[in-house]
Amino acid sequence: xxxxxxxxxxxxxxxxxxxxxxxxxxxxxxxxxxxxxxxxxxxxxxxxxxxxxxxxxxxxxxxxxxxxxxxxxxxxxxxxxxxxxxxxxxxxxxxxxxxxxxxxxxxxxxxxxxxxxxxxxxxxxxxxxxxxxxxxxxxxxxxxxxxxxxxxxxxxxxxxxxxxxxxxxxxxxxxxxxxxxxxxxxxxxxxxxxxxxxxxxxxxxxxxxxxxxxxxxxxxxxxxxxxxxxxxxxxxxxxxxxx
Amino acid sequence: xxxxxxxxxxxxxxxxxxxxxxxxxxxxxxxxxxxxxxxxxxxxxxxxxxxxxxxxxxxxxxxxxxxxxxxxxxxxxxxxxxxxxxxxxxxxxxxxxxxxxxxxxxxxxxxxxxxxxxxxxxxxxxxxxxxxxxxxxxxxxxxxxxxxxxxxxxxxxxxxxxxxxxxxxxxxxxxxxxxxxxxxxxxxxxxxxxxxxxxxxxxxxxxxxxxxxxxxxxxxxxxxxxxxxxxxxxxxxxxxxxx
DNA sequence: CGTGCACTTGACAGCTGTCAATGCCGGTGG
DNA sequence: CCACCGGCATTGACAGCTGTCAAGTGCACG
Numbered sequence: 104x105x106x107x108x109x110x111x112x113x114x115x116x117x118x119x120x121x122x123x124x125x126x127x128x129x130x131x132x133x134x135x136x137x138x139x140x141x142x143x144x145x146x147x148x149x150x151x152x153x154x155x156x157x158x159x160x161x162x163x164x165x166x167x168x169x170x171x172x173x174x175x176x177x178x179x180x181x182x183x184x185x186x187x188x189x190x191x192x193x194x195x196x197x198x199x200x201x202x203x204x205x206x207x208x209x210x211x212x213x214x215x216x217x218x219x220x221x222x223x224x225x226x227x228x229x230x231x232x233x234x235x236x237x238x239x240x241x242x243x244x245x246x247x248x249x250x251x252x253x254x255x256x257x258x259x260x261x262x263x264x265x266x267x268x269x270x271x272x273x274x275x276x277x278x279x280x281x282x283x284x285x286x287x288x289x290x291x292x293x294x295x296x297x298x299x300x301x302x303x304x305x306x307x308x309x310x311x312x313x314x315x316x317x318x319x320x321x322x323x324x325x326x327x328x329x330x331x332x333x334x335x336x337x338x339x340x341x342x343x344x345x346x
Numbered sequence: 347x348x349x350x351x352x353x354x355x356x357x358x359x360x361x362x363x364x365x366x367x368x369x370x371x372x373x374x375x376x377x378x379x380x381x382x383x384x385x386x387x388x389x390x391x392x393x394x395x396x397x398x399x400x401x402x403x404x405x406x407x408x409x410x411x412x413x414x415x416x417x418x419x420x421x422x423x424x425x426x427x428x429x430x431x432x433x434x435x436x437x438x439x440x441x442x443x444x445x446x447x448x449x450x451x452x453x454x455x456x457x458x459x460x461x462x463x464x465x466x467x468x469x470x471x472x473x474x475x476x477x478x479x480x481x482x483x484x485x486x487x488x489x490x491x492x493x494x495x496x497x498x499x500x501x502x503x504x505x506x507x508x509x510x511x512x513x514x515x516x517x518x519x520x521x522x523x524x525x526x527x528x529x530x531x532x533x534x535x536x537x538x539x540x541x542x543x544x545x546x547x548x549x550x551x552x553x554x555x556x557x558x559x560x561x562x563x564x565x566x567x568x569x570x571x572x573x574x575x576x577x578x579x580x581x582x583x584x585x586x587x588x589x
Numbered sequence: 590c591g592t593g594c595a596c597t598t599g600a601c602a603g604c605t606g607t608c609a610a611t612g613c614c615g616g617t618g619g
Numbered sequence: 620c621c622a623c624c625g626g627c628a629t630t631g632a633c634a635g636c637t638g639t640c641a642a643g644t645g646c647a648c649g
Contacts, residue, residue, distance in 0.1 A: 114432070149579065150584070164482050164483070164485075164486050165486075166486050166487075166490050166491065166572040166573065167569065167572035167573070167574065168490075168491070168495075168572045170486065170489075170490030170491065170572070171490070172485060172486050172489050172490055174482050174485060185475055185478075186475045186476075186478040186479050186482065187475070187479070188471075188472055188475050188579065188582075189357070189472040189473065189475045189476035189479065189578060189579055190476075190479065190576055190577060190578060190579055191577040191578070191579050191580075192577065194479045194482065194483075194576060195479075195482065209584070210582070210584040211584040213584075214464075214468060214584050214585060214586045215586075217464045217465075217467050217468050217471070217586050218464040218586045218587070221457075221460045221461040221464065221467065222460075224460050224464065224467045224468075224471070225457060225460050225467075227471060228431075228460070228467070228470060228471050228474060229431055229432040230432065231471060231474040231475060231478065232428055232429045232430070232431050232432045232474060233429075233432035233433075234478055235428075235429040235474065235477055235478055235481060236429050236430070236432065236433065236437045236438075238478060238481045238482065238485065239407050239417050239429065239437065239438065239481065240407070240437075241485060242407075242415060242417060242481065242484060242485055242488060242533070243407050243408075243409050243413065243415050244409075245485060245488050245489050245533065246413075246415050246488050246532070246533020247409050247411075247413030247414070247415055247533055248409065248411070248413065249636075249637095250636080250637070252411075281594090281595065281596090282595075282596065283595080289489070290485070290488065290489020290490055291637075291638090292637075292638055292639080293595090293596085294596095294597085294598090294637090294638080294639080294640095295636090295637055295638070297596060297597060297598090298597090298598095298637090300596095301597085313646090326410065329409040329410035329411045329413070330409065330410070331410065333433055333437060334433060334434040334435065335432060335433060335434070336392065336431065336432055336433055336434050337434075339431075339453070341393070341452070341453040341454040341456075341457050342457060343457045343458075343460050343461045344461070492604075492605095493604080493605070524626090524627065524628090525627075525628065526627080534605075534606090535605075535606055535607080536627090536628085537605090537606080537607080537608095537628095537629085537630090538604090538605055538606070540628060540629060540630090541605090541629090541630095543628095544629085556614090590649100591648105591649090592647100592648085592649085593646105593647090593648085593649105594645105594646090594647085594648100595644105595645090595646085595647100596643105596644080596645080596646100597642100597643080597644070597645095598641100598642085598643080598644095599640105599641090599642090599643105600639100600640090600641090601638100601639085601640085602637105602638080602639075602640100603636105603637090603638075603639090604635105604636090604637080604638085605634105605635090605636080605637095606633100606634080606635075606636085607632100607633085607634075607635090608631105608632090608633085608634100609630100609631090609632090610629100610630085610631090611628100611629080611630080611631105612627105612628085612629075612630100613626105613627085613628075613629095614625105614626090614627085614628100615624100615625095615626090615627105616623100616624085616625090616626105617622100617623085617624080617625105618621105618622090618623085618624100619620105619621090619622085619623100
């Protein structure tokens with residue numbers, strides 16, 4: 104069972120050679136981690152990427168004063184660890200939010216793809232830019248929204264990401280993150296995350312189960328978050344030619 | 347007079363072909379904008395990048411509730427507008443913080459570089475990842491720091507960026523941003539930015555002039571910010587071969 | 590049945606937002 | 620040369636959101 108690179112297919116229909124190259128990148132041996140384990144710490148030397156095969160993972164940064172923040176929630180099919188390839192030592196740690204399986208991608212293999220398949224290289228570049236936009240929306244939510252709006256933005260974001268594999272929006276979805284995880288994601292404190300969950304529930308926007316949530320009014324939640332829906336570029340005319 | 351791509355040279359020594367390609371990318375006609383002008387609005391179609399030849403510019407995002415945030419401060423030599431190449435319509439606006447000169451880079455030219463020069467393509471990819479790390483540090487500063495710490499982080503960031511061209515740290519530097527600009531950058535409000543400037547001044551960490559600032563104790567400011575210094579990867583062994 | 594983790598609730602403090610008034614400075618026009 | 624004006628920075632008072640601390644509940648697990 105292989106996990107698709109949904110992200111790249113969103114930008115363009117992949118050629119056979121490109122699909123094969125991605126298969127090869129993510130075809131290496133699998134490694135398992137238990138919930139809470141570190142997949143990579145901060146300040147480690149950088150020589151690889153990680154492909155998340157199953158489970159949820161968190162990319163996490165920390166501050167000298169002890170503050171930490173979850174920067175990205177990874178779902179199966181995500182590539183992890185890319186931001187640090189520009190650095191001597193990794194800036195972000197990667198942790199298993201549930202039990203996970205990952206596959207290691209040596210950076211030399213990535214270079215090989217850039218050399219052989221320019222169009223795929225451009226898709227990697229575009230995916231990196233998309234990540235910047237996602238983080239930009241995070242910064243907007245953190246800096247210019249209330250805690251409740253930021254939580255709404257997180258729920259909408261997860262809703263959209265979980266929607267993509269089969270195009271059926273699961274307004275009920277599994278949410279294996281603890282409130283502490285979410286607090287670290289939103290830059291809030293655990294107690295306040297609990298208050299905001301309760302506020303959204305009291306307003307009839309969501310309902311909650313054990314480690315799961317139902318969005319009762321997606322559009323009202325989206326409006327509350329204030330983040331516009333982003334439409335990905337598809338088959339741009341300026342992409343490098345297929346090989 | 348040409349403005350160098352300092353960023354790429356930081357990752358590897360460029361070949362003649364790579365230098366020529368960059369010259370060509372940034373060799374197009376210049377356009378001038380006055381302080382405050384929009385270079386590109388949000389929600390515009392995306393078919394180009396911008397190269398900042400002179401002056402300071404701001405990349406800015408906005409929220410449905412009217413909140414806006416400056417996401418990136420651009421100095422001469424920066425490429426602007428890249429994040430939106432993954433999108434149908436631009437997510438970020440670009441504005442002139444001072445009078446500026448820019449050069450337009452059609453995306454087709456960028457694709458051409460990816461096709462011809464895989465190693466340079468990888469350097470573009472690494473630069474994109476570096477931008478993510480910078481934004482990640484922003485998010486840490488916004489979410490897990492006090493307003494004073496976040497302002498210290500901004501001053502340290504500018505100090506390091508202004509240092510790079512000639513390696514002489516100008517602890518006194520020109521700061522052409524208004525307090526309103528800085529408030530939008532930090533996710534604070536103008537009045538509070540003024541309070542924090544005054545606090546840093548009262549503590550002997552900085553002194554201020556008209557649109558300029560002096561860092562009186564860089565190391566204490568850095569410690570206050572809590573952001574570690576990042577060491578860029580240089581001449582990584584896994585880079586694609588030179589052409 | 591005891592332990593530990595996660596979540597909930599309440600009270601209170603503090604940081605930051607908000608509003609309003611003032612002052613400074615440069616530019617403009619008479 | 621002087622008066623006026625707009626943009627920007629400063630200051631003060633106050634409110635509100637979020638942080639902080641502490642205690643209590645419920646559930647999973649051994």
